[in-house]
Amino acid sequence: MGQTEISMREGYGRALADYGEVNRDVVVLDADTSASTLTCYFAQRFPERFVNVGIAEPCMVDVAVGLALGGKVPFANAFAALLALRAMEQIRTCVCYARTNVKLVAHYAGLSDYKDGPTHHSIVDIAAMRALPEMTVIVPADALEAAKWVPIIAEYEGPVYLRISRAATIGVHNKRSDHKRSDGLRLKIGQGLTLREGRDVTIAGTGSMVGRSLLAAENLAREGISARVLEIHTVKPLDVSLLRQAAEETGAIVTAEEHSIVGGLGGAVAEALAGVYPTPLERVGIADTFARTALDPESLMDACGLAVSDVVAAARRALARK
Amino acid sequence: MHYPESLIVELEEQARQLRLDSLRMIYKRGAGHPGGSLSAAEIIAALFFHKMRLDPQRPDWPERDRFILSKGHASATLYAALARRGFFPLQDLERWGELDCHLQAHPDRLKTPGVDMTSGILGHGVAIGAGLALAARLSQDPKGGDRNRLGKPLGSRVYVLLGDGECQGGIVWEGALVAAKYRLANLTAIVDYNDVQLDGPVHEIMPLEPLAKKWRAFNWATLEINGHNLRQILEALDTAGEIHHRPTAIIAHTTKGKGVSFMENDATWHGIPPDEAQYARALAELEGEV
Numbered sequence: 001m002g003q004t005e006i007s008m009r010e011g012y013g014r015a016l017a018d019y020g021e022v023n024r025d026v027v028v029l030d031a032d033t034s035a036s037t038l039t040c041y042f043a044q045r046f047p048e049r050f051v052n053v054g055i056a057e058p059c060m061v062d063v064a065v066g067l068a069l070g071g072k073v074p075f076a077n078a079f080a081a082l083l084a085l086r087a088m089e090q091i092r093t094c095v096c097y098a099r100t101n102v103k104l105v106a107h108y109a110g111l112s113d114y115k116d117g118p119t120h121h122s123i124v125d126i127a128a129m130r131a132l133p134e135m136t137v138i139v140p141a142d143a144l145e146a147a148k149w150v151p152i153i154a155e156y157e158g159p160v161y162l163r164i165s166r167a168a169t170i171g172v173h174n175k176r177s178d179h180k181r182s183d184g185l186r187l188k189i190g191q192g193l194t195l196r197e198g199r200d201v202t203i204a205g206t207g208s209m210v211g212r213s214l215l216a217a218e219n220l221a222r223e224g225i226s227a228r229v230l231e232i233h234t235v236k237p238l239d240v241s242l243l244r245q246a247a248e249e250t251g252a253i254v255t256a257e258e259h260s261i262v263g264g265l266g267g268a269v270a271e272a273l274a275g276v277y278p279t280p281l282e283r284v285g286i287a288d289t290f291a292r293t294a295l296d297p298e299s300l301m302d303a304c305g306l307a308v309s310d311v312v313a314a315a316r317r318a319l320a321r322k
Numbered sequence: 323m324h325y326p327e328s329l330i331v332e333l334e335e336q337a338r339q340l341r342l343d344s345l346r347m348i349y350k351r352g353a354g355h356p357g358g359s360l361s362a363a364e365i366i367a368a369l370f371f372h373k374m375r376l377d378p379q380r381p382d383w384p385e386r387d388r389f390i391l392s393k394g395h396a397s398a399t400l401y402a403a404l405a406r407r408g409f410f411p412l413q414d415l416e417r418w419g420e421l422d423c424h425l426q427a428h429p430d431r432l433k434t435p436g437v438d439m440t441s442g443i444l445g446h447g448v449a450i451g452a453g454l455a456l457a458a459r460l461s462q463d464p465k466g467g468d469r470n471r472l473g474k475p476l477g478s479r480v481y482v483l484l485g486d487g488e489c490q491g492g493i494v495w496e497g498a499l500v501a502a503k504y505r506l507a508n509l510t511a512i513v514d515y516n517d518v519q520l521d522g523p524v525h526e527i528m529p530l531e532p533l534a535k536k537w538r539a540f541n542w543a544t545l546e547i548n549g550h551n552l553r554q555i556l557e558a559l560d561t562a563g564e565i566h567h568r569p570t571a572i573i574a575h576t577t578k579g580k581g582v583s584f585m586e587n588d589a590t591w592h593g594i595p596p597d598e599a600q601y602a603r604a605l606a607e608l609e610g611e612v
Contacts, residue, residue, distance in 0.1 A: 027460065049460065051504070059449045059496035066453020069431075069439060070478075071384065071461065074453070089443060094450065098431055098440035 008165040009107060011143025013038025015150040016075065020046045023154055027067050029053060031060045031078040037107040037164075039077050057082045061090035061102070068100040073154050079113070080106030080122035080163060084129060095159045096134040103153050104161045109139075110208060110258030111286075112166035114300045117293035123286050127263025129161040130236045136189060137236040139163040139257075139265075141210035144174035145233065148187050156189060163207060165258075167297045170211025172231070192239035198228030201315045202246035202253050206232045206265045209256035209284070209306060216256075216311035227315055235265050240272045247279040252318035254282045256311050258301065261285035280321035282314035323560050325553060329372070333552045336406070337367040341581050342608050343402035343415060349601040351419045353427070355395040357591040358485060361516040361549070361576040362396045368555040369481055370403040378408035381435040384461075387478050388438045388454050392447020393485035393514060394428040395593070401425050401434070409436035444488040448511055449497030451482040455509035455569070479563070482511045487519035490528045495540065501569040502541035509569040510562040511542070514549060516578035520592045537571035549574025581608055 020026050020042050029051045034040040043050035051067075053060045057078045064074035076083070083106045084091075095102045106125060113120040129137045138153065138160060140146040146164055153160045172195070173185045195210070196217050205213035210231045217227040228250055230242060247253055253273065255266040266283030273279050286304045294300035301307070340363045348354030370376070374387040391400050398418070405412045410424070417423040424433040428442025439450055458478040488494060501509050515533065517524045524530060537544040543565045547554040555574070562570035578592075579585030582604040596604055 027457075051456065051500075053496070053500050056496040056499075058493055059500060062446050062449030062493070062497060063453040063456070063500055065439075065446075066450040066455070067457045068453075069388070069450070070454045070457020072457045090446065093443050094440065094446055 006143045007168045008140065008143045008146045009036075009038050011147040012105070012150065012164050013041045015147035017041035017045050019150045019154065020049065022151070023073065025071065025073045026154060027051065027072045027074045029060050029064050029074055029076045031055055031057045031082070033078055033107065037077045037105070039075075058087040058090045061087040061104070062094060064102045065090070065094040065098070065100045068102050073101060073103065075103045075105055075154075077105045077107060079120065080109040080125050081120055084122060084125035084161070088128060091129075092132055096132045099134050099158060101157055102159055104159070105164060106161060107164045108166040109163045110165060111291055111300045111304060112208070112258075112297050114294040114297040118290040121291050123260045123291065124263070125163065126235055126257070126259045126265065127267065130263065130268060134159055135236060136160045136234065137163070138189065138234050139207035140233060141172040141207060141231055142169050142174060145172070145185065145187065148185060152187055152189065165208055167208070169208040170215070172211050172214065187233070190234045190237045190239055192233070192242040193231040194228065194242070195231050196227070196229035198226040198250065200226045200250060200252070201319050202228040202230060202250045203256060203311060203315060204230040204232050204243065204246070204253060204265065204269060205256040206235060208258045208301070209311075212306065212308050213256050213311055215308045216315065219308065219312050220315055225315065225319065232265055235268055238268050238272055240276065243269055243272060244277050247273055247277045251322045252280045252315075254284060254311060254314045254318050256284040256306070258306060259285055260288060262288050280318050282318040284311050284314045325556055330552050333364070333367050333371055336371045337363040337552070338581070338608060339406065340367055340399050340402045342605065343406070344398035345582070345596070345601065345604050345608070347398045347402070347415050347418050348595045350416060352595050353419065354398050354595060355593045356582070356585055356596065357518060357578040357588070358393055358514065358516065359396045359399045360580045360582060360585065361578050362393070362399050362483060362514050363580065364550050364552055364555055365483060365512055365514060365574055366399050366403050368552055368559065370407050372556065373559050374481065375479075376407065378436065381409060385478060388480045390439045390447040390451050390454075390480070390482045391429055391441050392482050393444065393488060394441030396483075396514075397427065397429050400429060400437070404434070404436040407436070410434070444485065445491040445493040447482040447484050448494050449500060451480045451509050451511065452497050452501040452504070452506055454478070455480045455501065455506040456504055458508055459506070477508065480509045482509070484511060484513055485519075486513055486515045486517060486524050486530060486533070487527070489513065489530050489533065498537070498540040498542060505567050506569045507566045510559065510572065511569065512572045512574055514576050515573055516576040518578035518587060518589050518592065520589065522589045534573050537573070542569050542571040544571045544573065546573045546575065549576035550580060583607060
């Protein structure tokens with residue numbers, strides 16, 4: 001493991017442009033951020049299928065809705081903080097309630113826009129999107145995975161929220177030897193991945209925290225603690241059977257996400273397990289507070305309670321409650 | 323195009339029927355929006371009984387023209403038009419709002435045949451219409467050569483009916499910018515300008531004037547008509563079809579509550595049903611007995 005060669009947005013942007021060749025129904029929208037979201041790659045290759053609406057995220061979502069009604073497969077891109085919150089009513093009414101085939105791609109998610117500060121951070125978007133009926137919420141762990149979701153969500157019929165980090169996350173899939181082959185990583189909406197087997201405790205991570213969860217598991221192994229690591233890339237619909245199995249077999253759960261501890265993956269897992277198999281659960285996330293401006297994303301994550309050591313400490317607390 | 327008087331009379335009768343239907347529906351359900359349903363009757367009659375390319379047997383026909391009722395609270399008039407056009411049985415109108423009826427308070431594209439887009443929250447229609455118009459253009463033969471057997475170019479026209487109060491929301495104008503930038507000539511927005519909204523007169527709550535100038539300034543071809551005059555409505559829709567490089571806004575001056583004297587121009591009737599006596603009076607007026 002280690003830093004991936006390319007950022008998650010780079011992986012997404014390249015994959016989207018390539019997929020535009022394969023699927024001529026794809027139309028890409030952006031709200032004056034294409035040089036940041038890297039939908040500019042698609043725009044350069046397919047200018048006739050690229051719509052820049054300017055700085056008007058709610059309008060972008062409605063235009064995407066119209067394109068979907070007309071049989072296109074729109075990918076609407078913007079900064080997550082704006083897409084999820086400013087366009088929330090459009091998403092609720094015209095995407096989810098009307099069940100239009102719109103792909104919402106939320107960039108600079110979590111704390112990854114560290115340098116622009118709390119106005120630009122997106123730490124409640126998973127909670128907001130997850131609460132919407134009909135929505136599917138996907139959070140990739142690295143650039144390779146982000147790229148692989150592009151055709152999958154395009155070919156899925158229905159609303160999707162894909163959460164993309166600005167940064168290069170700690171590589172998960174692109175560094176694993178079993179994924180070297182192009183067909184190695186098999187992704188399915190709603191189906192979590194077991195990245196590491198373990199008996200004593202389960203760490204269920206999503207997005208940028210998956211790589212950190214794997215590092216935490218290595219540290220725990222040195223203490224003689226066997227930690228299972230699950231990647232819950234689809235926060236909704238949640239893979240309840242995988243989580244239940246982990247709860248039954250390891251008896252303690254830690255969730256880890258670059259998001260508020262209110263309503264995100266931790267909330268989703270707590271809700272699910274409370275209903276089927278109540279289990280000691282510790283949530284690693286951003287405490288119910290706004291973050292700060294920083295000089296790099298890694299130190300900001302560390303300062304906000306998302307350090308590898310925070311995951312390790314949470315695992316120890318969960319174990320102690322067994 | 324010249325329209326024979328017989329067509330005008332026929333459409334006027336359809337509009338009167340839509341008024342009767344929508345009032346009966348609102349009275350029966352004990353809920354709904356009489357004022358804005360009555361003001362839109364001629365516009366909806368012109369579109370659904372003459373102008374729009376539709377096939378009630380194939381509500382999903384890809385080449386149909388599209389209609390978005392951005393002022394979704396006028397749903398009663400839309401439902402009546404769809405039923406009378408044959409999209410579903412007339413009897414369904416009697417069951418509007420019942421728990422197991424497909425007719426929702428506001429239009430729902432997933433439940434009701436013929437409803438192209440879900441609406442009810444104001445402001446969405448123009449931007450969604452722009453997306454639909456763009457999709458129609460992208461789906462056309464890039465050379466523009468394809469025509470159907472009647473010689474008409476393929477591809478849908480998109481009609482959006484919005485309220486005047488709705489134009490107080492910024493998203494309407496965001497959508498207008500998009501439609502103008504992409505020169506979506508296949509998009510027509512019709513403003514049902516009855517000058518009354520929930521809380522009172524539009525010109526007092528939040529004035530819109532000069533409204534036509536605003537649409538023109540947003541680079542839309544803009545027409546002003548009497549929205550109860552069917553000849554003017556048909557001619558404006560024809561004009562919109564002949565403008566090839568920009569979308570068209572039709573500012574249709576209307577009367578809220580049109581056709582029922584005590585409802586006309588009165589904000590009270592924005593969103594309440596008539597009682598039994600009021601309903602009887604309204605029917606008598608619409609049936610020409612007063």
